[in-house]
Amino acid sequence: MTATTALPAFVPMGGSTLGRIGRVLRTDRLAAIGLALIVLVVVLAVFGPWLAPFPAQGYGETNVADRNLAPSALHWFGTDQLGRDILSRVIIGTGPALTISLLVVAIAAAIGIPLGAIAGYRGGWLDEVLMRITEVFQAFPPLLLAMVTVAILGPSLTNAGLALAISWWPWYARLVRAEARSLRDRPFVEAARSAGVPAWRILPRHILRNCMTPVLVQATVDIGAVVLAAGSLAFIGLGAQPPAPDWGLMVAEGRGQIFTAWWISTFPGLAIFVTVLGFNLLGDSLRDFFDPRQVKR
Amino acid sequence: MLRFLASRLGTAVLVLFVLTLVVFVMSRVIPGDPAVVYAGPKAPPEELARIREKLGFDQPLIVQYVNYLGGLFTGDWGNSLATKRPVLDELAIRLPATLELLFAAMLLAVVFGVVLGVVAAKRPGRAIDGVIRFLAIGGVSMPAFWLGLLLQVLFVGRLGWLPATGQFSTEVEYVSPVAHVTGFPLLDSLLTGNWIAYSDGLAHLVLPAVTLAAYPLGLIARMTRASMLEVLGQDYVFTASAFGLRDGLIRWKLALKNALPPTMTIVGLAAAYTLTGTFFVEVVFNWPGIGQFAVGAMLAVDYPAIMAITLLGAAGYLIANLVVDLIQARLDPRVRLS
Numbered sequence: 001m002t003a004t005t006a007l008p009a010f011v012p013m014g015g016s017t018l019g020r021i022g023r024v025l026r027t028d029r030l031a032a033i034g035l036a037l038i039v040l041v042v043v044l045a046v047f048g049p050w051l052a053p054f055p056a057q058g059y060g061e062t063n064v065a066d067r068n069l070a071p072s073a074l075h076w077f078g079t080d081q082l083g084r085d086i087l088s089r090v091i092i093g094t095g096p097a098l099t100i101s102l103l104v105v106a107i108a109a110a111i112g113i114p115l116g117a118i119a120g121y122r123g124g125w126l127d128e129v130l131m132r133i134t135e136v137f138q139a140f141p142p143l144l145l146a147m148v149t150v151a152i153l154g155p156s157l158t159n160a161g162l163a164l165a166i167s168w169w170p171w172y173a174r175l176v177r178a179e180a181r182s183l184r185d186r187p188f189v190e191a192a193r194s195a196g197v198p199a200w201r202i203l204p205r206h207i208l209r210n211c212m213t214p215v216l217v218q219a220t221v222d223i224g225a226v227v228l229a230a231g232s233l234a235f236i237g238l239g240a241q242p243p244a245p246d247w248g249l250m251v252a253e254g255r256g257q258i259f260t261a262w263w264i265s266t267f268p269g270l271a272i273f274v275t276v277l278g279f280n281l282l283g284d285s286l287r288d289f290f291d292p293r294q295v296k297r
Numbered sequence: 298m299l300r301f302l303a304s305r306l307g308t309a310v311l312v313l314f315v316l317t318l319v320v321f322v323m324s325r326v327i328p329g330d331p332a333v334v335y336a337g338p339k340a341p342p343e344e345l346a347r348i349r350e351k352l353g354f355d356q357p358l359i360v361q362y363v364n365y366l367g368g369l370f371t372g373d374w375g376n377s378l379a380t381k382r383p384v385l386d387e388l389a390i391r392l393p394a395t396l397e398l399l400f401a402a403m404l405l406a407v408v409f410g411v412v413l414g415v416v417a418a419k420r421p422g423r424a425i426d427g428v429i430r431f432l433a434i435g436g437v438s439m440p441a442f443w444l445g446l447l448l449q450v451l452f453v454g455r456l457g458w459l460p461a462t463g464q465f466s467t468e469v470e471y472v473s474p475v476a477h478v479t480g481f482p483l484l485d486s487l488l489t490g491n492w493i494a495y496s497d498g499l500a501h502l503v504l505p506a507v508t509l510a511a512y513p514l515g516l517i518a519r520m521t522r523a524s525m526l527e528v529l530g531q532d533y534v535f536t537a538s539a540f541g542l543r544d545g546l547i548r549w550k551l552a553l554k555n556a557l558p559p560t561m562t563i564v565g566l567a568a569a570y571t572l573t574g575t576f577f578v579e580v581v582f583n584w585p586g587i588g589q590f591a592v593g594a595m596l597a598v599d600y601p602a603i604m605a606i607t608l609l610g611a612a613g614y615l616i617a618n619l620v621v622d623l624i625q626a627r628l629d630p631r632v633r634l635s
Contacts, residue, residue, distance in 0.1 A: 029427065030427065030430060135308070135312065136312050139309075139316075139614060139618075140316075140610065140614060141570055141572060141614055143573045144573050144576075144610045147573075147576070147591075147595055148320065148595070148603060148606075148607050149323075150595075151595035152323050152598075155596075224438065228438070228440055231440055232440060232442065232577055235440075235442045235580075236576070236577065237592075237596050248440075248442075251440075251442060251446070258446050258449060258450060258454070259449075262450045265443070265446050266443075266446070266447065266450070269440055269442075269443030269446065269447075270443075272440050272443065273435075273439055273440060273443065276438040277434065277438040280434050280438045281431075284434055
């Protein structure tokens with residue numbers, strides 16, 4: 001921690017960002033697997049209501065006559081203790097899981113990026129204050145901070161999302177600040193400054209645009225991390241509440257029957273794992289490719 | 298060195314101080330009337346008034362805060378609402394179980410993580426490297442609570458090899474109870490030669506430790522691989538192999554020794570993150586530690602307990618980070634502590 005210095009700003013390597021990502025996917029099989037998993041999850045999230053075999057049960061309609069059925073041709077993932085088709089619940093749950101995760105990352109980035117850019121570019125007391133604030137936040141495992149916040153605000157999916165965003169923004173602030181600091185004294189920024197371009201135009205044009213690659217790589221990993229965190233919160237009762245088709249909640253609901261009806265917990269948990277794995281595989285490859293020196297946190 | 302330590306400890310104290318303030322304000326302002334939280338929604342008005350006076354809620358917030366801070370220093374962290382016993386006592390009796398679990402998990406993660414990392418670095422880009430990378434990222438992506446349940450289904454339900462939950466079997470607690478020596482149950486059973494309890498405790502430890510180890514193991518394997526590759530590219534490794542040193546010797550002694558400092562950094566950070574992991578693993582395995590207590594406290598909105606856990610968690614995290622910095626400076630003389 002003490003030894004780490006600010007990362008050198010990303011040096012463009014030629015070709016568009018999309019072209020470079022294409023190269024990663026062609027050369028790295030795990031990245032391709034990751035992208036395939038992400039595409040699968042996104043398709044399920046968007047078309048879930050049409051793809052689920054029993055959409056009404058996915059949203060919570062009970063069917064007590066068919067409870068705790070083992071996986072079969074009709075119910076691929078079996079049914080839960082209220083007779084709901086687990087495949088449908090898992091598919092319908094994809095939308096909310098991805099939405100909340102995207103929102104959390106978007107809010108964290110929307111707070112962290114401008115603060116980090118201004119602090120890194122301006123320096124001085126503003127930078128000092130901001131870094132002290134982020135240090136306080138980071139003196140704490142993000143998930144524990146989120147748990148405490150939800151416990152005090154009251155358990156719900158909204159509060160869980162809010163708590164996660166509060167715990168996540170400092171990471172973006174620090175990431176962008178480090179980039180902005182190293183960009184600040186680069187010739188093209190100095191040229192703009194000496195030509196009289198005001199800071200409010202330099203920041204978006206020269207600083208933010210050149211920080212975007214590491215931010216996007218981080219966001220890729222974080223979308224998965226937030227799915228995992230939100231699922232964990234729901235599992236212990238501090239996230240989505242019944243009868244929401246939430247993956248973490250569904251794992252918790254099946255826990256009591258784990259030895260008699262293993263499928264109730266197994267498949268929703270698998271959905272979390274597959275989603276997080278997809279984002280982590282892709283994010284890890286992108287990070288290796290764009291900045292091999294960066295240590296994962 | 299001393300100056301570094303002093304400044305880091307200063308920051309740590311400041312951080313903890315700010316945390317007490319934030320958590321205190323959150324716990325007093327957000328829920329509305331804390332006396333209602335304490336007494337329950339059906340309590341009569343005179344009961345509420347009595348509680349307000351007894352717990353000092355009728356005083357200005359700033360006075361309450363000063364009293365709370367004073368209590369922190371004198372060892373009075375308040376009573377748990379759920380058990381009505383001092384929070385510090387509740388945490389103290391549960392800490393050893395959590396530390397034993399954490400230690401076992403980190404031991405597994407370091408041993409297997411380093412070995413996998415070194416093996417992966419032997420043939421970068423080849424099949425074995427890809428498999429290990431997939432496993433490492435898989436470990437990091439795995440929801441701990443889900444992995445725990447899967448292991449229970451397999452090793453308890455199907456195979457019947459291991460016990461499902463708890464730290465010791467109920468029979469063992471009656472037939473061959475663990476005598477108190479250090480307070481760490483498994484260690485005490487070993488020290489007192491209580492083999493029945495020791496083997497029973499070990500069997501109970503396997504599944505939760507493996508579950509908890511998945512995440513740090515993945516991180517450590519990735520980090521070891523990366524730093525091994527860096528070290529293996531150095532001139533002195535080339536020289537050593539030119540002098541005819543055996544490949545295994547170069548890899549496992551020469552290179553690994555120099556690849557360890559960055560790995561140690563990630564071990565510390567991974568341990569700090571694994572702290573949170575214990576919450577979920579302890580719930581799944583009914584492990585009698587702090588994590589399980591913490592989850593219960595959060596669900597029951599047990600403020601004194603939540604505040605104590607917050608402080609303890611932050612302190613543990615800060616200490617882990619500090620230890621990482623110190624170890625790193627020790628292993629790598631180029632690191633300047635400033």
